[in-house]
Amino acid sequence: MSTPPKQGEFYQRDRRWHPPALSQDYKTSVTRSPKFPLISLENTASEITGPVFGHNDINATDNDLLSNFAQPGESPIGERIIVHGRVLDENARPVPNTLVEIWQANASGRYRHKKDSYLGALDPNFGGCGRTLTDENGCYHFRTVKPGAYPWRNWVNDWRPAHIHVSVFGSGFAQRLITQLYFEGDPLIARCPIVNTIPDPEAVEMLVARLDMNATIPLDTIAYRFDIVLRGRRSTLFENRLEGN
């Protein structure tokens, strides 16, 4: 019997695909972006390893935002949606047993946060966060409400498109990623200075969840599909022989 090859270093991150640190039209980045270049580092054990999560860390219902903050018998206001998809790596292999966390505004575009003072109403039955582990095939799903758009202080009349924040771990600390999910067909996507920090329109397309009628539950919940891709890995031993592949 042969054993599968040990996983090695991560492919380098394509920094021209990600947004640059400094994006003039996203004003907060102007004072929060490093001016010096990042120092490129080859992977060591510090980057290849990362935190491991198990089912003891979370509750099975943490991925149901329709109920995880609602009073018994109550529901949040808004369009009931399922967000589902797979976490894959750049080799198109599933990333199993990894933590996916989400947070979002409610249907009126208001966050449950003591620092959010937007006029939109708070929903007493909506917390706005959830977390889940991918299964052995890298699949995950959440139930939630479709978030509303909201205005923000950038240019005077900027509005964020409806979006859900997504945080993913992977198997190594080097894969750590936070991104945002947008919804197919939203006219605000093209106007958003945060979306437009991403230089390549094809990269933006990766952040637009697709309406998935086959995954809807008739007369109950409409579905969107959102796949997430983390960095891929070479197949080689990392301790001694790093040049492999």
Added chain:
Amino acid sequence: MRQKLEYLKETPSQTAGPYVHIGLAPGAAGFEIYDQELGWDIAGPNAKGTRIRVEGVVTDGTGSPVKDVLLEAWQANADGIYAHPEHPGEVEDGFRGWGRVITDFETGEWGFDTVKPGPVMGRSGQMMAPHINLWIVARGINVGLNTRVYFEDEEEANAADPVLGVIEWERRRATLIARREARDGLAVYRFDIRLQGEDETVFFDI
């Protein structure tokens, strides 16, 4: 026609925004939702080694504290072993090595309690000085920033550290060295992070 390479592209990063706490530290956002929040206990009760505290503030290009940061720490135990199946060796029961902290909304100060990590085997058998890996996200940070905390009282190990050695500008290496302060018998390491401007912290593309 040339053949295609069948690789996918990594999902592009987006800022964590000002309300990252809702998702990753909801207690700080002002509401209780989970039975337990993740990342509050880095070393656990059984960890060997010296108990330490690491503290700091993140400042922006104007020198102002950034008050909506979330930091994650990732470290080895006192023997230099990471709590991960791919790293050879065992860690103490309850040692996770991963932590998550946020800054104070008023002052921008952050801090966490842990144990001092041991040296970790680097590439080609070269030892790396004790260090804690940090990952920083906030509104206005488009891709999470990686840096490392090294310790002032590890002068010899730091001088031989292969990662510090890669930093060509020697004076910038100092931005990764936490200053030791003794406080009521506890070793406290001060690690201020400057996102931009004079003495900008070294960040890594890992």
